[in-house]
Amino acid sequence: xxxxxxxxxxxxxxxxxxxxxxxxxxxxxxxxxxxxxxxxxxxxxxxxxxxxxxxxxxxxxxxxxxxxxxxxxxxxxxxxxxxxxxxxxxxxxxxxxxxxxxxxxxxxxxxxxxxxxxxxxxxxxxxxxxxxxxxxxxxxxxxxxxxxxxxxxxxxxxxxxxxxxxxxxxxxxxxxxx
Numbered sequence: 442x443x444x445x446x447x448x449x450x451x452x453x454x455x456x457x458x459x460x461x462x463x464x465x466x467x468x469x470x471x472x473x474x475x476x477x478x479x480x481x482x483x484x485x486x487x488x489x490x491x492x493x494x495x496x497x498x499x500x501x502x503x504x505x506x507x508x509x510x511x512x513x514x515x516x517x518x519x520x521x522x523x524x525x526x527x528x529x530x531x532x533x534x535x536x537x538x539x540x541x542x543x544x545x546x547x548x549x550x551x552x553x554x555x556x557x558x559x560x561x562x563x564x565x566x567x568x569x570x571x572x573x574x575x576x577x578x579x580x581x582x583x584x585x586x587x588x589x590x591x592x593x594x595x596x597x598x599x600x601x602x603x604x605x606x607x608x609x610x611x612x613x614x615x616x617x618x619x
Contacts, residue, residue, distance in 0.1 A: 524581065531588035538595035545602045554594055562587045 449456070535555070542551065562584060569580045 446547065465491065526586060527585065528588075531585075531592065535588070535595065540590065541599055544600065551594055551598050555591055558587055558591050558594075570585050 539551075539555070565580055565584045565587065569577060569584070572580055
């Protein structure tokens with residue numbers, strides 16, 4: 442054993458009983474304040490840098506999420522599954538009625554009106570992309586109304602064409618039986 446260990450073992454009781462005075466602790470504290478340990482300074486700077494990085498990452502993530510949700514909604518299908526189903530139904534109705542008019546060779550009467558309504562629908566889609574929170578519902582209702590207007594126009598023209606054709610058939614049938 443070395444001398445320090447022997448000294449500590451021999452004077453163990455004195456170490457346990459004696460407490461350094463307040464002056465000793467004050468001197469130790471004063472020396473520590475004068476010369477901060479470089480490792481402690483480095484750790485403080487590292488903590489500040491980490492906090493800044495975390496705040497920037499969180500802000501970027503939140504901003505990215507908010508901007509991506511507003512840009513993804515560009516049609517009724519982008520709003521919700523219910524609106525997507527509604528949009529599919531309306532589209533199929535418009536196609537079906539246009540096909541019926543084409544069978545009568547009467548689709549030229551409404552083609553320009555339908556194209557005008559399609560242009561309005563595209564404008565509404567652009568408005569929906571840039572809509573302020575809370576105003577989306579009005580635009581969605583206008584988009585639904587656009588589809589309903591298309592269907593109403595097509596139904597009216599189809600009714601007129603079918604009525605006219607059935608009247609012509611009855612007239613032709615009467616002429617043949619005479």
